[in-house]
Amino acid sequence: MRAAIYRGPGEITVEEVPRPEIESPTDAVVRVTHTAVCGSDLWFYRGQSDREEGSRVGHEPMGIVEEVGDDVRSVEPGDRVFAPFVISCGRCEFCRKGLHTSCVNGDSWGGDNGGGQGEYVRATEADGTLVRVPDRHANDEDTLEAILPLTDVMGTGHHAAVSAGVSEGDTCIVVGDGAVGLCGVLAARRLGAERIIAMGHHEDRLELAESFGATETIAARGQEAVDAADDLTNGGANHVLECVGAASAMETAIDVCRPGGTVGYVGVPHGVDDSGLDVFSLFGDNIALNGGVAPVRAYADDLLNDVLQGTLDPSPIFTKTVDLDGVPEGYRAMDEREAIKVLVKL
């Protein structure tokens, strides 16, 4: 089978690799039909984080179950399924409390189980990991494209909003206009926020944020952005979604948070280790820092229901579509910010 492979910074190739097979009774092999390129893939693509050269890439698979192990009960061959960006068992203490990213039987995509950006993947812990799309929706292309972000960015934006404590009537600020930030806007609206202030650098993305429910937007950086947010909120919002991960974005998120408020953060921390998180700002203002790597499996069923009901549609974040051979071009387009997020259709 063919799959996208990381060959070093700036270099993604599509190569012939062994097809994953059932190895354990809890495995399922899925033929990937849809997947995506993630903003977090850009860290290694840009050489800003380590990744083994030759490793398979991608972690947002959706497809058709091809084969299942003897113990798999929740899916069967022919089912349309999608999988979160980490594998989880669904049985352990952490899965049961909705923290599937800390699953004691968990695993990542990208080893010999296959990355998401390839023709097949092997889902170990298939029962805990795979989410089945009901048959009546299983072949509706628009619906599938709206579901695909539940593998990662929609669940991640939702985790930011939940972690920031957003609920009905709240005012919140979303820092970041990438795919996660835009999904954070959708999530905040879904949770009933009354004012959603989207903050970013790109006019086109902020327009999309408005169509997703942002009531105000701020196109600025650093102190200028903080001042604008302070003006709009009279001193900061109680709920701030940090959806970037860069140290500067975290600093901005803390700066625009009202004393006693909460920053919900979900961006993979990047550069924060160099400059150090400003604990003094958090301390003096009693700002809570909540969140982390998003347990998107915990949210998948609820969000799927909303997509199927037609009340949630994150698919406009896909501004470019490629096939498997186009994956390298997809990375380039996201790296150069030509595309918000790239859909890969196999």
Next chain:
Amino acid sequence: MRAAIYRGPGEITVEEVPRPEIESPTDAVVRVTHTAVCGSDLWFYRGQSDREEGSRVGHEPMGIVEEVGDDVRSVEPGDRVFAPFVISCGRCEFCRKGLHTSCVNGDSWGGDNGGGQGEYVRATEADGTLVRVPDRHANDEDTLEAILPLTDVMGTGHHAAVSAGVSEGDTCIVVGDGAVGLCGVLAARRLGAERIIAMGHHEDRLELAESFGATETIAARGQEAVDAADDLTNGGANHVLECVGAASAMETAIDVCRPGGTVGYVGVPHGVDDSGLDVFSLFGDNIALNGGVAPVRAYADDLLNDVLQGTLDPSPIFTKTVDLDGVPEGYRAMDEREAIKVLVKL
């Protein structure tokens, strides 16, 4: 009047200074009868944080109201009162939500309003700041010594427990066996924790922790302490109280926190800015960081009720008593860890 003055690292003197007078209709002048030396005073005493030389010190005053401004309604001359370590108005948005440390009309002790360690202080915003001790208890020395920690360390330990989300039946770990950590143990017990694991370096303080309600103790540092906590909790507690503020204590607190748990931190951050807070540990395990400078005024009424009922008594943290002339000796004794906390009786 006479008051303790900071004259540079390691040097506290008791000198004649102007007596504070009523300057505004919301002021009250209080004759101090009881006060204390705080662990946070040691940062400047050790030259590890800046403080203006010649400034008055202390921030935990209790005494008798001497005189009030025309607008003061809640206290009158002759009342026994105590004051939290910051001045707050009780009227603003932040006071109303229980975040008195972010009061928009707030102030600190130690200017010409007097530090706590002197014969008189002027409480600006007297109505918001001063807490009245009911007359029937106002001259009972044992009760007063049990109330005095409500000016700072008892409220701070309670804030750690509240911020860590401690409630009935919980298992929690208290990092630090200083006065705040010990009060954190009392607070956790008061909130109904079932297991309270106290972690520190001093056998005598850990014995006091046990008498305060700790069910287990760990006398170790660094990885040894983390390993011991992991053994006792099978991988960490969901509620961790960080009651020191040093970077190493924060690191330990995060390390002993269970994935998805909460670190409630109240120690003035110290050294954390150099090494940077390890956001990756927080991120990967979805550990929430909650707390900050404690709004002890918010807790004063509830905690006072418990002291007066006889169900809360933090006074054993005072292991040494001095008079005003003994304040320099009190600093020395705390600096050299001879005393957990020094009571000053004027």
